[in-house]
Amino acid sequence: MTSLNPVSPPNAHALALQAVQVARLYYEQGLTTDAIASELGLSRPKVSRLLSHARRSGLVEIRIHDPEGQARGLEAQLRLRYPFLHPQVVSVPPGSGEDLWTERVATAAASLLSNLLRPGQRVGLAWGNTMNAVGRALTPRVISDVTFVQLNGSANDSDFVSGFVTDTILRFARNFGAGAQLFPVPTFFDDPATKQAMWRERSVKHVIGLQEHADILMYSVGSHTARTPSHVYSAGYLGTGDLKVLADEGAVGDIATVFYRADGSWQGLSLNARASGPDLSLMQSVQESVCVVSGLGKVTALHGALAGRLMHRLIVDEVTAQAVLALSEPAAPL
Template sequence: MLDAVTDSTTDDTAAQAVQVARLYYHQGLTTDAIARELGLSRPKVSRLLTLARRTGLVEIRIHDPQAQPQSLEAQLSARYPFLRPQVVRVPPGSPENIWLDRVAVAAARLLEQLLRPGQTVGLAWGTTLDAVSRALTPRPITNLQVVQLNGSANALDFMSGFVTDTITRFAANYGARAHLFPVPTFFDDPATREAMWRERSVRHVLDLQARADVLLYSVGAAAALVPSHVYAAGYLDETDEAQLRAQGVAGDIATVFFRADGSFHGLPINARSSGPDLALTRQVTHAVCVVSGLGKVQALRAALAGELMNTLVVDEVTARALLS
């Protein structure tokens, strides 16, 4: 008569089920080999394995690398119901520069799906958008306008063409008209900014920003492995950076800074910034934030707390860190 395993599992039976499960799953023994080693019948070994699975002594998980991004997207959507996430798969163990390349390509493809004739696209320059601009596929779009969201009057960037090259590369790719914003990134005095904002040429750019159908930007963070351009290119001095830390600033979008809870009003530096009111990110149809790198997780989490985007393109490693 064969031994039977009942549902009323005794301690001895549970211990035996664990022993069989270890031999089967950890050591790779067959049911025949386990039966011989433990002096059991083969049917009993099979029933013990079934018992181990049914009672939770053994959990079987399938890690499908192809499905991982979809799982992360579902988790992001559940946590942030306002968000349309796109998680980009990256090679296991790859460095962050590879993540950025993959994310840039994904963002360029998404942009192709979103853009339509007659639209206005607002772009916040930076390291991430420069990478996206290099991943674009040429495609003429009728009456498309590309407008710069924040100023870039920095002597180094005037010489290198970093900012203007990024904006004009986007415009040239789609046969669009580029509207540059040749004002200081940060004014020394808020009153100077207010006076400049009354100039007709500046008001033209501000009006285009306000009418944008699509915004494309990243989050800036001082802690990123590849530092955000506003930190790396000398736009902020040591006093500015110390004040931002003291005020609990988590990051910036288009050189407008926000706190860990996503709020941005009342920060003194924003009165001097050339970037737009971040409420704009809550008003446009497509506010697309492109993020890659673990150093940006804190800034991204803060921006999501403030609902400062409705679309996110992010690599899977950064997404996993964000969710954890």
Template sequence: MTDDQAALAVQVARLYYHQGLTTGAIARELQLSRPKVSRLLTLARRTGLVEIRIHDPQAHPQSLEAQLRERYPFLRPQVVSVPAGSSEDAWMERVAIAAASLLDSVLRPGQTVGLAWGNTLDAVSRALKPRRMDNLDFVQLNGSANALDFMSGFVTDAITRFAGNYAGRAHLFPVPTFFDDPETKRAMWRERSVRHVLDRQARADVLLYSVGSPAARHPSHVYVSGALDAADLTQLAAEGVVGDIATVFYRADGSHSGISLNARASGPSLDLMAQVPHAICVVSGLGKVQALRAALAGRLMNTLVTDEVTARALLTPDEEGQSHAAPP
């Protein structure tokens, strides 16, 4: 879209939405055909120049968003409505569509997008609507679980699906999710091919990820892929771990330093989430509420896309009788 097209689309949108003119009246005023006006309105919506939201004071999603903003002032929440009595699979489908739309609205030419692979991002990648955008880079944030997963396409297909959707470039990260020895990781991190990926991660303008939890209805892939053995899981429990982001683990208060397995993890430091303008976390499912609450306590995101059932559970006091808000 050229600057002239964008300016004309905005002018048409203002006349239509702000002044209430019909497409015929706009066509006469601007000396355009009615089909041209309709195309410009469609263009304005598709490219994010216009965002349509229904503000219903009785609607649960908007009320939940307001409560989330009050509890977490740093957060930009988007709560997705779901049919009463629907399954968690249906929630995930709707949340994935909303997340794909949100990503589309924040992307700009020349940006770098960091992606943490997993079940949720796989669903988001399948909900994308094709759109070409210049000079986009999509970089994998954490290594693949094992050689079998890397070859199966579970990891690579999702990353390349994002890049292909926008005619961008995919930067894969073909290292283990967890190294056997922290020294091996430190040596690998000095390799130029690995540094290429790490440098792109550090320059990301947008991050897209979920929280991992073994308690989810569909446990996060890392917990069922064989990347963690029984001793690893025991150690994580002993250290108070409640979730992970990009296979980097954190505790109930959102802290992540000093967790032994993180020294062997391939994911980025979770401090990165505070440095990126759009750190978008996509979460759906009641089994992820504890992990999500902890991530919010640590301010490990600035944008959240979730469903109304999960949001309501997040706002409900936990088993200790209080909800964890982020520290001031």
């Protein structure tokens, strides 16, 4: 029987030096085992044994940085901070730009909607840049007896011409072979009394009834500080005076053109009396209320929406998720 004698200290030192030499060529310079064998005058099996020794003895440490692992960790932190929330954090490549973040988040949202949707359901959609991106990421699938309902009006001079809102809603409907219920009222009324009168019209009451009985809601948060400002801010819906009033009253963002404060409250903001979007309690009551957010300019708006529990599901990129969690950190005691 052959016995294996322990390597003496000098031989162990030489073995370690040779293993480090091989490991540097393999891991740092990217040489193949064949190339290393040729360069050092060793056999290929010898090179493999030296690499194994380097790993086994701790001369080489292999660390796997799993981007999905980081995303799952952020999801756990969001659930801990906001127990009502079902978050999905989307990984993005390090150093990538916000356009790619939006693309990844939109693809995840499109996939979720396809998985959630069932025959006979109604889906309330709040139009905007993010929902436009989600619509473009959809994969065609026919689901019977589905209706997509526009959550807020879109009538203003520019969008009557551009078709931005109509195209977004219809894209969702066509993708699923579904019906579309548009909401052809002004985004903001000039006079709250005009809105109240319009809300008594049968055709308008019909759309509002569909909104209130939606099975799924999908929307984003609006912010004028986003790198690409939300459509309601960039397309002429709000004047300078409106923006000043919102700032003075503490508004930090909007959902379906209904504005809210940093604590998530929306009651008493003057512009909401003229807004066509639904009361934000709808986002609290519908169990499948899905908020889709991407971009550091939306962090404050998202933080406020989370404070008000204005969603049950959140799809967000990992960079924005990290920033929201940092903003949510409790203040250190003095």
